[in-house]
Amino acid sequence: MTGTESSPGADNALWPAPLAQGAVDATVTVPGSKSVTNRALVLASLASEPGWVRRPLRSRDTLLMADALRALGVGIEETVSSGSGADGPGEAWRVIPAGPHGPATVDVGNAGTVMRFLPPVAALADGPVRFDGDPRSHERPLHGVIDALRALGVRIDDEGRGCLPMTVHGSGAVAGGPVRIDASSSSQFVSALLLSAPRFNQGVEVRHVGSTLPSLPHIRMTVDMLRAAGAAVDTPESGGEPDVWRVAPSALLGRDLVVEPDLSNAAPFLAAALVTGGRVTIPDWPERTTQPGDELRRIFTDMGGSCELTDSGLVFTGTGRITGIDADLHEVGELTPVIAAVAALADSESVLRGIAHLRLHETDRLAALAKEINELGGDVTETEDGLRIRPRALHGGVFHTYEDHRLATAAAVLGLVVDGIRVENVATTGKTLPDFPGLWTSMLGAGETPAATATASRS
The missing domain is CATH 3.65.10.10 (Enolpyruvate transferase domain)
Known part of the structure; x- marks a missing residue:
């Protein structure tokens, strides 16, 4: 099996990624790191x-x-x-x-x-x-x-x-x-x-x-x-x-x-605020941490949002505009899939650098991201050590995950604003984020899940 193929026993069921009906306004309790x-x-x-x-x-x-x-x-x-x-x-x-x-x-x-x-x-x-x-x-x-x-x-x-x-x-x-x-x-x-x-x-x-x-x-x-x-x-x-x-x-x-909340797993929820122009609060965000996910505060602010660390947790707010970035993600490579999804929805080009090692992760993440976003109408090219992403109008289609949890959450982010995205084997998110589909729909106000907590109100 190559890094961009599903194994014969993979769960190939297609999950219809929910389309956001407006700006997200939610508090999401992210499970531990x-x-x-x-x-x-x-x-x-x-x-x-x-x-x-x-x-x-x-x-x-x-x-x-x-x-x-x-x-x-x-x-x-x-x-x-x-x-x-x-x-x-x-x-x-x-x-x-x-x-x-x-x-x-x-x-x-x-x-x-x-x-x-x-x-x-x-x-x-x-x-x-x-x-x-x-x-x-x-x-x-x-x-x-x-x-x-x-x-x-x-x-x-x-x-x-x-x-x-x-x-x-x-x-x-x-x-x-x-x-x-x-x-x-x-x-x-x-x-x-x-x-x-x-x-x-x-x-x-x-x-x-x-x-x-x-x-x-x-x-x-x-x-x-x-x-x-x-x-x-x-x-x-x-x-x-x-x-x-x-x-x-x-x-x-x-x-x-x-155990602290898993800040890298907060990425798709913060991205939801950014791409819908809404607001998401992550309780218990630590003031000091060695988790790479803490860099999301800076990266997503550079892409057009704003954040504040309060007694309630990290409050992240989107402005309705997404700006492309030129970023070296060498130290925070695991954040790349969701950042790439956000970049595909931006109003200007993005270059993500320093991440050649992602070719050796759960799948070849660079090849997989380029292929899947391009299949939806995007314009993503691999570079020697990363990705160049030129925003294009995207359309619905099947997003393959290659048994990679972070590919599945990236697809869910795209599905918030692109109608008709169906995610292959969304259950692979159970690798690090139990019941992601339930938590995601709860964030959108479409249901509750006992495995993790999200409270939402439509803004």
Whole structure:
């Protein structure tokens, strides 16, 4: 299967994207961050004492992570708290750490965090751990993690592919020490080694030796969470060498962590305000965060909206005009699909740069966006490292998603103002955003959903 083909078992049902009947005016409660939830689960599983992950995201990627850790012997108990204050009420996962063990089998689905963060954990196990997943997972690069672990003395059988399926032969310990990797295709290679490094005998020194690293905010998120769990981390930002991260060996603390809303998943809802000239409020938007999605405030303001961080959350307002942008999205590439959809509706050309690495994500996102928007009458061309988008009048049609959740949400944004867009396999949004269709129609005042909350009133 290539990156722009659906697998034979894909759900090809077509979802009619709702057309907005006016300016959106809604409050949308976005579920928790996938990136924070999965990092928190890994750190809690390696801690020296039990911990809590409160308000976790329950989506395909996070449930795959939880199940994978359980397969390695970690206890994860799901509870619903009824307390008040910062930690409740809401769902919570109690994580009871245990030395990882094999033999075990891990299903990664198509979750980059699972396929990359868990091999170093498996290297600490006392037996073999086999990793496999969806067909597309076999095409996503893992060489950075595989090569690094081999350099640290870990035995891995991948038949020379540099990707799944593979088996990590854990020996119960990893010596650790200095390692050089090329993480230019995914910052997750760096995060993967850092997360387990406190448990390595010598910690780790990760030196990136390739071209510019993508998605640096995600590495900063990893570092912040490690430090909060008691790890000593030296980074380029803290006076260390450029492109070098050091983690000292130490015991990790069991934390009581409340997961932030997933700001990247807020993108289609903020875009709804922008393209309809309406207003959307996202409660609990943090004042300080390492999430790349926080850049939406700046990017969508540059495209014609305005925002204010209030006691109620982030209030974003569209003006009825959408302006094209020239933007380097290298550090926030996951936001590209929705930004591209908004750009296709703008009044001037947009150039999105620095995102060649998106060709290696859930699908080849650059090729998929160009093809699907152009099939609707658009004018999108691929560049060496991004997209050039010239606005054209769009028409209805089928928007294929290639089992990529962010392609589906981008299509929904276009459907707000382009009649007749039908989205193939909108259920793929369950990867990170449970019941997206219900939340989307609730935002438009067309229904309610128990899985997530949206309140709307027509302006």
